Amino acid sequence: MKLRVDRITDESTESTFSVPADELNQRLETGATHEFRLAAPLEVDVRYYRAGDEIYFDGSCSTVMEGTCARCLETFSLPLDAPFEFVLTHAPKLESAQELHTDDLALSFYEGDEIDLGPLVGEQAILALPTRAVCREDCKGLCPSCGTNLNDETCACKPAPADPRFAVLANARVRSAS
Template sequence: MKVRTEHIKEAVREYSFNEPAESFPVLAEMVAAGECRFTGSVQVALTAGRELDHYRVEGTVTVPVQLDCSRCLCSFDRTVHSEFTIFFREDSAANHEEEDEVELGEHDLISTCFSGDEIDLLPEIAEQVALEIPLKPLCSENCKGLCPVCGIDLNSGSCSCIIEQKQSKFAALKDFKVRP
């Protein structure tokens, strides 16, 4: 997924890509780590054009993914969708001035550098997808999870287990009063 800068110097162009998730190293690592399973290809639609001293890329990325609920451990399907804007600046020696402290503006937080006559979008697209995968996925906001005693899925049934409330280590301080 590379865009040649000579094609977007004069006019804004539209691009669309449909790539398998395995072609993105970051996404392949997520699958290998068991974080998720991509059930379809990564679909990208974007526009790219030159603005003053940088290139602006705006677009959307969509990919179907299968996740495991962190409460009940059931697998469920979701579609990851992300809209993004990224500014690409040409990497040069002037960009590497050393200063003690630099204040970053909003524009700097969504920009990255490139070198040569092509902008490689692969790492940026993979990053957009990875950021949308939740750390603790839930099949629903109302998921009851598993019983800590017998392990039954409380979403599909109930159990007669008695769950003891553990006494907090700080319970002794509950009635503590400070005197002036």
């Protein structure tokens, strides 16, 4: 969804649009959050208005994410509903850009006379993702010995820390290391 900058007025305008899942999945695959992909398009509700040189955006975006659990490797679905707000201003000349610490502000720049909202809101959705993909907080994960999914069944393997002989060995190793 592209906005012509010269058509944005000081009157708040509301708009809804959706970003195709593929478009954001390409970014997720190359980024740090590759445990997640979108299973549905990103639905966006946005309001925007101009105040001087700055254009204010706020709204919410929602979709259904599909994650791969870091512990049990099962896929799980995660409804995502994220509010967002950000401010855009026209890219400044170089000297003043160096004075601005844009990392500290929810302030970004646009160039040219159009603003492409899809990637900007997509970025907000990606920021709202949990840092670690787990299917549930108490996921027991896979048995390190036989690979059984311990959420579904138990296996015959003895968990290593419960065996006192291993604890003694571990202590001995710590002592000899120091």
